[in-house]
Amino acid sequence: MPQLSISRRTRSTPFTSRLSDAGVKAYTVYNHTLLATVFRSLEEDYHHLCSFVQVWDVSCERQIQIQGNDANKLVQWMTPRDISKAQSDQCFYLPLCDQHGKLMNDPVGIKIDEQTWWLSISDSDILLWAKGLAYGKDLDVTVTEPDVGPIAIQGPLADTLMARVFGDVVNDIRFFRYKRLPYQGHEFIVARSGWSKQGGYEVYIDDASLGQALWDELFEKGEDLHVGPGSPNLIERIESGLMSFGNDMDYRHTPLECGLDKFCNLDSDIDSMSLPALRAQRESGIEQRLVGIVAEDITHQPNTVQLMVDDQEVGEVTSHIMSAKYFAWIAFAFIDQKTLYDLSDSQKTLTIRTEQGDFEGRISELPFNFDQLGLTSKTA
Amino acid sequence: MPQLSISRRTRSTPFTSRLSDAGVKAYTVYNHTLLATVFRSLEEDYHHLCSFVQVWDVSCERQIQIQGNDANKLVQWMTPRDISKAQSDQCFYLPLCDQHGKLMNDPVGIKIDEQTWWLSISDSDILLWAKGLAYGKDLDVTVTEPDVGPIAIQGPLADTLMARVFGDVVNDIRFFRYKRLPYQGHEFIVARSGWSKQGGYEVYIDDASLGQALWDELFEKGEDLHVGPGSPNLIERIESGLMSFGNDMDYRHTPLECGLDKFCNLDSDIDSMSLPALRAQRESGIEQRLVGIVAEDITHQPNTVQLMVDDQEVGEVTSHIMSAKYFAWIAFAFIDQKTLYDLSDSQKTLTIRTEQGDFEGRISELPFNFDQLGLTSKTA
Numbered sequence: 001m002p003q004l005s006i007s008r009r010t011r012s013t014p015f016t017s018r019l020s021d022a023g024v025k026a027y028t029v030y031n032h033t034l035l036a037t038v039f040r041s042l043e044e045d046y047h048h049l050c051s052f053v054q055v056w057d058v059s060c061e062r063q064i065q066i067q068g069n070d071a072n073k074l075v076q077w078m079t080p081r082d083i084s085k086a087q088s089d090q091c092f093y094l095p096l097c098d099q100h101g102k103l104m105n106d107p108v109g110i111k112i113d114e115q116t117w118w119l120s121i122s123d124s125d126i127l128l129w130a131k132g133l134a135y136g137k138d139l140d141v142t143v144t145e146p147d148v149g150p151i152a153i154q155g156p157l158a159d160t161l162m163a164r165v166f167g168d169v170v171n172d173i174r175f176f177r178y179k180r181l182p183y184q185g186h187e188f189i190v191a192r193s194g195w196s197k198q199g200g201y202e203v204y205i206d207d208a209s210l211g212q213a214l215w216d217e218l219f220e221k222g223e224d225l226h227v228g229p230g231s232p233n234l235i236e237r238i239e240s241g242l243m244s245f246g247n248d249m250d251y252r253h254t255p256l257e258c259g260l261d262k263f264c265n266l267d268s269d270i271d272s273m274s275l276p277a278l279r280a281q282r283e284s285g286i287e288q289r290l291v292g293i294v295a296e297d298i299t300h301q302p303n304t305v306q307l308m309v310d311d312q313e314v315g316e317v318t319s320h321i322m323s324a325k326y327f328a329w330i331a332f333a334f335i336d337q338k339t340l341y342d343l344s345d346s347q348k349t350l351t352i353r354t355e356q357g358d359f360e361g362r363i364s365e366l367p368f369n370f371d372q373l374g375l376t377s378k379t380a
Numbered sequence: 381m382p383q384l385s386i387s388r389r390t391r392s393t394p395f396t397s398r399l400s401d402a403g404v405k406a407y408t409v410y411n412h413t414l415l416a417t418v419f420r421s422l423e424e425d426y427h428h429l430c431s432f433v434q435v436w437d438v439s440c441e442r443q444i445q446i447q448g449n450d451a452n453k454l455v456q457w458m459t460p461r462d463i464s465k466a467q468s469d470q471c472f473y474l475p476l477c478d479q480h481g482k483l484m485n486d487p488v489g490i491k492i493d494e495q496t497w498w499l500s501i502s503d504s505d506i507l508l509w510a511k512g513l514a515y516g517k518d519l520d521v522t523v524t525e526p527d528v529g530p531i532a533i534q535g536p537l538a539d540t541l542m543a544r545v546f547g548d549v550v551n552d553i554r555f556f557r558y559k560r561l562p563y564q565g566h567e568f569i570v571a572r573s574g575w576s577k578q579g580g581y582e583v584y585i586d587d588a589s590l591g592q593a594l595w596d597e598l599f600e601k602g603e604d605l606h607v608g609p610g611s612p613n614l615i616e617r618i619e620s621g622l623m624s625f626g627n628d629m630d631y632r633h634t635p636l637e638c639g640l641d642k643f644c645n646l647d648s649d650i651d652s653m654s655l656p657a658l659r660a661q662r663e664s665g666i667e668q669r670l671v672g673i674v675a676e677d678i679t680h681q682p683n684t685v686q687l688m689v690d691d692q693e694v695g696e697v698t699s700h701i702m703s704a705k706y707f708a709w710i711a712f713a714f715i716d717q718k719t720l721y722d723l724s725d726s727q728k729t730l731t732i733r734t735e736q737g738d739f740e741g742r743i744s745e746l747p748f749n750f751d752q753l754g755l756t757s758k759t760a
């Protein structure tokens with residue numbers, strides 16, 4: 001791995017020096033901000049996350065604040081998901097799409113109040129898109145990037161740890177809901193959410209020094225729970241079917257091609273700029289689809305991967321890893337819709353061509369249903 | 381330095397494997413794309429750049445294409461620089477500013493033809509801003525990110541090397557002009573530009589495999605010129621007064637605060653969204669300004685730096701380095717306008733407070749005029 005040159009442009013966070021003290025090994029850059037990727041090793045970090053509780057610095061998930069009389073209007077315009085019934089304690093996974101139905105980002109949208117949304121963005125500058133739209137249409141909104149980013153508390157012991165810090169009230173927070181909980185005279189937004197399927201919370205840090213106090217308290221009170229530093233884990237997120245904007249899908253794709261249909265309310269009577277294009281695509285049919293792939297015979301992560309049927313390349317792998325739980329190679333890939341039909345109709349199989357040789361692969365819907373695939377956990 | 385985790389989201393370029401073969405030591409991420417920062421060491425790379433010729437992979441300077449009947453209108457709207465007399469063989473350094481006069485980016489704008497601009501952007505997603513504005517105002521333009529990025533040929537021997545590959549015609553290209561030059565049956569846009577003050581060219585690579593052929597030919601034909609791989613060099617760019625968006629200035633600053641006045645035609649009769657705000661700021665005066673600082677007594681790069689006058693902090697350093705040419709510490713910094721007046725009026729000096737102790741610093745206009753500062757080159 002090459003080294004990363006850090007500068008002001010690759011923004012640090014209130015927690016960067018803590019990660020450094022904790023021995024962070026590698027970073028990526030996400031929304032112009034440092035995001036840790038590895039502490040011990042991908043595998044060790046994975047097993048720790050699935051067994052105990054981790055605290056993640058995901059400050060790089062920047063908040064784009066849309067505030068004003070037209071806030072609901074602008075957010076609805078950007079997403080094909082119907083937000084007309086959103087409550088002011090709810091979070092929503094929101095595909096954002098342009099007039100061609102193409103994905104611009106896939107934030108978690110947090111409804112703060114009737115006039116305010118936060119878009120907790122993935123890696124593209126939605127600040128600029130929202131500003132352009134608002135100015136172009138002369139909307140009554142202010143679009144800013146307040147200095148707010150989440151920390152995530154994830155893992156099976158997250159409930160226990162968070163209750164020690166915030167009280168049992170955290171148990172009452174339902175999935176993708178939030179509460180404002182007091183902390184040292186301040187109130188933090190605490191949501192049950194996070195970019196893993198191990199359960200847990202996100203706390204939106206809008207005060208750096210209180211955030212640092214909270215971080216330290218989580219580590220103190222969690223010692224017997226084996227709390228440790230962590231970050232979104234490549235193995236866990238692929239096993240869990242969590243897609244990453246910029247890796248698995250980007251400006252070239254529509255949510256229908258990514259299996260995000262359930263977050264698109266195409267039959268709602270809402271004013272959203274992508275609706276005509278997405279309805280037309282639903283009508284005419286999609287040409288490619290993001291699916292899962294499993295290959296049990298691959299035992300070591302390959303470097304190069306091609307997807308072949310009858311010696312023709314039929315798609316492109318977007319993310320892949322050795323599953324630490326099932327000891328199988330798992331991947332996300334875009335595959336031609338025609339190939340998907342042919343494969344399910346015929347007895348043909350998908351060939352995974354690697355530098356280690358050819359292997360047989362099976363297509364799976366996302367998220368993976370490992371039971372149905374006949375795979376059993378190899379961990380305790 | 382920590383390591384960088386590379387993924388599809390941190391896009392590779394047609395030249396990434398060549399950089400790897402050449403032993404690149406570190407990268408940064410710029411426009412979601414890998415940008416090399418160091419090959420041998422910052423100092424060795426600097427001396428090589430100033431003595432010979434380097435080829436840089438600056439594909440991360442993505443092109444945002446604005447095409448259509450309203451292309452000139454949209455670009456003019458985004459920049460306070462008057463582009464009404466732009467010719468179709470010209471490049472322009474263009475501050476892009478919102479309705480508050482704040483910088484959104486500072487690309488090189490390339491006028492391709494009467495209906496087409498490329499904005500060769502620094503590190504923010506201008507694609508999204510331009511799309512938002514165009515859609516909001518219903519302009520007759522298409523905004524895309526074509527797969528085009530420059531390679532730069534920089535250094536005193538760049539003229540010689542480029543003439544060997546493209547012919548003597550390259551010598552006729554004036555600063556910030558371009559020609560379309562034939563290469564293996566294709567035409568590349570070749571401009572006299574680049575992010576150093578060592579002279580040279582940029583070739584906009586719109587065909588990856590021809591770009592790779594050109595790259596290899598530059599290295600073959602430049603062997604006796606000691607051609608080598610390189611990248612924008614932190615020492616050279618600070619000595620040369622080249623500011624970096626995201627490092628030295630960002631969304632919080634106006635071009636007037638950054639000394640970019642000469643790229644703002646505030647008295648022109650143009651339709652630009654930032655003009656009213658920038659005119660108002662010219663009227664009311666700016667509160668801070670980006671200036672240069674020189675401290676000859678600092679002999680080793682400090683880790684922490686504060687700018688003090690009478691024990692009060694008076695500004696913020698944005699970039700700093702030991703000058704390899706003058707053996708002095710040089711920096712860019714935002715300083716309160718009031719402090720700047722006081723310092724030039726009084727006999728007071730600026731104190732550079734570092735972990736090594738306090739040092740005296742002098743304010744300089746940008747670009748630095750080292751002669752006037754009484755500094756002499758310590759290199760041959």
Ligand SMILES: Nc1nc2c(c(=O)[nH]1)N[C@@H](CNc1ccc(C(=O)N[C@@H](CCC(=O)O)C(=O)O)cc1)CN2
Pocket residue numbers: 061091092093106107108120121122123150176193194195196202242243
């Ligand atoms: N703050 C916060 N911000 C974020 C992320 C996050 O992680 N948390 N992650 C990135 C956005 N992408 C996702 C993708 C999936 C989910 C997710 O959690 N999905 C659930 C539920 C979605 C729903 O029901 O609405 C699922 O089961 O797929 C959350 C953010 C960037 N911003």
Ligand SMILES: Nc1nc2c(c(=O)[nH]1)N[C@@H](CNc1ccc(C(=O)N[C@@H](CCC(=O)O)C(=O)O)cc1)CN2
Pocket residue numbers: 441471472473486487488500501502503530556573574575576582622623
């Ligand atoms: N393709 C290209 N694209 C770029 C850069 C580049 O380097 N080349 N660099 C970044 C943009 N920033 C600058 C800053 C300064 C200059 C520059 O060169 N300025 C000259 C002249 C400006 C003028 O006269 O218009 C000067 O003397 O300051 C160019 C790009 C990102 N995109």
